[in-house]
Amino acid sequence: xxxxxxxxxxxxxxxxxxxxxxxxxxxxxxxxxxxxxxxxxxxxxxxxxxxxxxxxxxxxxxxxxxxxxxxxxxxxxxxxxxxxxxxxxxxxxxxxxxxxxxxxxxxxxxxxxxxxx
Numbered sequence: 001x002x003x004x005x006x007x008x009x010x011x012x013x014x015x016x017x018x019x020x021x022x023x024x025x026x027x028x029x030x031x032x033x034x035x036x037x038x039x040x041x042x043x044x045x046x047x048x049x050x051x052x053x054x055x056x057x058x059x060x061x062x063x064x065x066x067x068x069x070x071x072x073x074x075x076x077x078x079x080x081x082x083x084x085x086x087x088x089x090x091x092x093x094x095x096x097x098x099x100x101x102x103x104x105x106x107x108x109x110x111x112x113x114x115x116x117x
Contacts (some may be wrong), residue, residue, distance in 0.1 A: 034103045035065070035081045035115035042113060046099045053097040053106070061090050066117055067105075069098060080105060080114035087112075 032039040046053075056069040056078070065085040069078050078098065082105070090096070090107060097106040098114070105112045 029083065031083075032113075033115075034113060036083050036113055038104065038111055038113040042102050042104055043111065045102050046104050046111070049099070049101060052100045052102075054100050055095070055097050058090055058092050058094045058096055060092055061086065067114075069096060079117040081117040082112050082114050 029036050031037060055072045057072070059068040059070050059077070061067045063085055065082050067080050067082070067086065067090060069080065070076075071078065080098065086105075086107070089110065094107060098104070099106075103114050103116070105114045
């Protein structure tokens with residue numbers, strides 16, 4: 001029987017938003033975690049699964065990157081997060097589409113990786 005190695009200790013990130021770890025500013029972000037940069041594979045997958053887009057309207061956008069969306073097809077409200085607050089390009093009343101499987105928000109031709117909040 002082999003000896004179990006203990007898990008390596010992690011650095012404390014007190015006060016850091018979990019999604020922002022390793023991402024100091026949006027301009028320098030290299031993270032492809034949900035809510036950060038859009039991964040190439042996400043772009044390809046959302047293009048091949050068009051039936052999974054959900055149409056919605058933006059109800060509220062906060063400066064800290066949270067957006068509340070009301071879906072057209074149901075009474076559901078969904079909340080998403082993007083580290084750059086959608087580059088300031090998202091406003092209440094904007095029609096958007098959210099991919100239900102791959103965490104992408106489409107605003108016209110612009111696509112953002114989003115994390116469920």
